[in-house]
Amino acid sequence: MASKGHGDTDSGRLPPAYSKEVPPGHNAVYPAPTVVPPPPSYLTPSAPPVHMMMSASLGPLNAVYPAPTNPGFPPPGYVTPSAPPMMPAPFGHPNAVYPAPTNPGIPPVPPGYVPPPVPAMMPAPFGHPNAVYPAPTNPGIPPVPPGYVPPPVPAMMPAPPPDLRPTGCPPGLEYLIHVDQLLVHQTFHLAELLGWEVRNSYNVKNSIGQQVFLAEEENNCCTLQCFGPSRPFTFHIQDNLGQEVLTLTRPLACSYCCFPCCLQDLEVQSPPGIPIGYVVQECHPFLPKLTVLNERRQPQLRIKGPLFFCSCCRDVTFEVKTLDDSMLIGHIGKQWSGFLREVYTDADHFGIVFPMDLDVKMKAVLLGACFLIDFLYFEERKGDKKH
16 A cells, blocks of 8 residues: 655545655655746736735636725725834834824914923922922012112021020120131221321121121210210121121220329220220230220220331230230131231231130120220321321
């Protein structure tokens, strides 16, 4: 019985193209089937696309037939639509492109409309530290004119809590509790360039430049022009809240040692009307000396200046010592502020250094001593050479 080959049929017979049976297990090579040539007038049809091709029927010729035609389609004049370059992604795919939703209540975009430029980076979400929010508008405030530069606001020293004020500390002097250095800057007035004496004002700051106090002189024009640096004065010192915390009063007196009975005497009050200390000038033929007294006029500290001092191109230091001159506890220094300011104006810069644990009343009295030193030794008219 003959074995079934690759092209066996259900009846067990070979196709007509094979000439003989293949013995079982034999690896015979068979010749290719013969194809009947087409007639001379036959025109080979153009091959349709692969997906429209009809597969060849199993038969002796393995012929390729054109796809079946649909009578009446396409109609005359029909234009085949252009195929998309690629098949769109299915719905839900990350690369799928969906049409923009329509908004019935929004009018259509007019012709020639240019959309605003899109920012180069995505803005930070609301609440993010880098988020930029629009500035609030104030309907009652007029807009700022172009080119307006706001004036600089001085840095204020924050006020200590009232409950931390120690017992016996006058109100307003709690600023001096944690301070061991003060900078006193005199305000420059243009009238000083013309030799016209004006009321002095000072800005008192701490060591990091924060404003602590503002000092303003109270005086009249006649006293200013007639008595000059030897004039009597009253200084009102205010804190950053505008409250007067210190008052300095100096009566009219002589500043020369040849009149020891009427030397300089400065009274420091805090609050105004209540004395907390005094600064008294000592009679000495060579050295500038001052004594710091408490509210009962008891000596507490001594201030001694140099024998010969010149404020040109260098600082001048007044030492603050104990009563027996055995210990240096601080100093009051006049700082060199530049050639033009020193020669043509009376605006001076001072620095005061004292211990951190010094009584706040004595710190305030040393501040008053700084003002008195300025008037005695540095507050001079242009061209005055008596020192």
